[in-house]
Amino acid sequence: LIMFGAGRLLAQDSVVPARRSLEDALRIAEARNPQLVVARQGVVASEADVLGAGKRPNPEFTLSSEGIPLSQQNRPPFFDNQELAFGVQQEFEPGGRRRLRTEQAQRGADVARASARDALRQLRFEVRRAYMHVVLAKADDEVARTTLEEIDRVLALNRARYEQGELSGVELRRLQVERFRFADDAFMAELALKHTRSALLALLNLRPLDRAFDTIDDLLPMSIAATMARLPEATASPVGLALAGRPDLD
Numbered sequence: 001l002i003m004f005g006a007g008r009l010l011a012q013d014s015v016v017p018a019r020r021s022l023e024d025a026l027r028i029a030e031a032r033n034p035q036l037v038v039a040r041q042g043v044v045a046s047e048a049d050v051l052g053a054g055k056r057p058n059p060e061f062t063l064s065s066e067g068i069p070l071s072q073q074n075r076p077p078f079f080d081n082q083e084l085a086f087g088v089q090q091e092f093e094p095g096g097r098r099r100l101r102t103e104q105a106q107r108g109a110d111v112a113r114a115s116a117r118d119a120l121r122q123l124r125f126e127v128r129r130a131y132m133h134v135v136l137a138k139a140d141d142e143v144a145r146t147t148l149e150e151i152d153r154v155l156a157l158n159r160a161r162y163e164q165g166e167l168s169g170v171e172l173r174r175l176q177v178e179r180f181r182f183a184d185d186a187f188m189a190e191l192a193l194k195h196t197r198s199a200l201l202a203l204l205n206l207r208p209l210d211r212a213f214d215t216i217d218d219l220l221p222m223s224i225a226a227t228m229a230r231l232p233e234a235t236a237s238p239v240g241l242a243l244a245g246r247p248d249l250d
Contacts, residue, residue, distance in 0.1 A: 018212075018213050018214065019213065019214045019215070019216050020213055020214070020215060020216065021215075021216040021217050022127075022128065022131050022216075022217045024216075025127050025130075025131050025200065025204060026124055026127055026128075028204045028205075028206070029123055029124075029127045029203055029204050029205070030120065030123065030124075032204060032205040032206070033123055033203070033204075033205055034205065035119055035123070036116070036119050036120060036123055039112075039115055039116040039119040039120075040116055042112045042115065042116065043109070043112045043113050043116050045112075046105070046108050046109035046111075046112035046113075047109050049105045049108060049109070050102065050105040050106055050108075050109050052105075053098070053101045053102045053104070053105035053106075054098070054102045054105075056093075056098065057090070057091040057093070059088055059089060059090045060088070060089040060090075061086075061087070061088055061089075062085075062086070062087040062088075062089070063084070063085070063086050063087075064084070064085045064087075065082060065083065065084050065085070066082075066083040066085075123203070126203055127200070127203050127204070130196065130199050130200040130203050131200060131215065131217070133196040133199065133200075134193070134196045134197055134200055134215055135215050135217070135218060136196075137189070137192045137193040137195075137196040137197075138193055138214075138215060140189045140192065140193075141186075141189040141190055141192070141193045143189075144182070144185050144186040144188075144189035144190075145186055145189075147182055147185070147186070148179075148182045148183055148185075148186045151175075151178070151179050151182050152179070154175070155175050155176065155179055158171070158172055158175055159172060194210070197211075197212070197213065198210065
């Protein structure tokens with residue numbers, strides 16, 4: 001079973017696209033996040049408690065016997081001097097105990113469903129934020145690389161001018177030193193991109209965390225708050241007002 005499960009996980013990892021959209025990231029996170037899986041299992045367990053709470057107690061049957069002369073060598077027949085007792089017990093629940101027990105289990109199921117929805121909301125928010133960090137780090141890395149390439153072209157041109165005697169050695173060395181600063185910026189941007197990718201892969205529960213992938217979406221879709229703002233009938237309700245005023249839903 002362990003080998004089969006490991007094979008399935010490897011198969012799932014192999015089909016993960018190398019270029020991921022936000023919807024791909026959300027779908028993978030919802031399918032693989034262990035906390036969300038535990039929350040969903042809690043909902044299933046609470047719903048089972050609701051079914052069990054509505055059942056009536058089963059009757060109890062008892063059978064006892066006395067007077068068996070086990071210590072005698074010449075024992076009489078089995079039913080001689082034998083006392084058999086058969087009993088039936090049934091628990092009654094007056095005062096609406098079964099109804100109250102069912103209502104309590106139903107409230108527990110409602111709490112479990114709300115907890116699962118909240119876990120899903122937080123997970124989607126964290127994935128959106130991590131995906132946006134990857135998008136921004138990717139843009140910074142591209143700008144840093146482009147700037148470094150431009151500096152290299154300018155430096156090559158000035159080196160040719162220096163060889164022709166049109167530029168002093170001081171100016172050339174100043175440009176060479178300046179290039180180190182841009183190279184350091186490019187290196188830091190690359191590290192930031194790798195870090196944000198690892199953070200997103202950790203949320204998606206994908207290994208290894210240093211795998212390279214590309215993002216498709218440049219901008220995130222409209223937030224829930226902005227969507228609610230376009231629906232006057234939705235914002236008129238208390239739930240709509242609460243959703244529109246939640247910054248963590250953006």
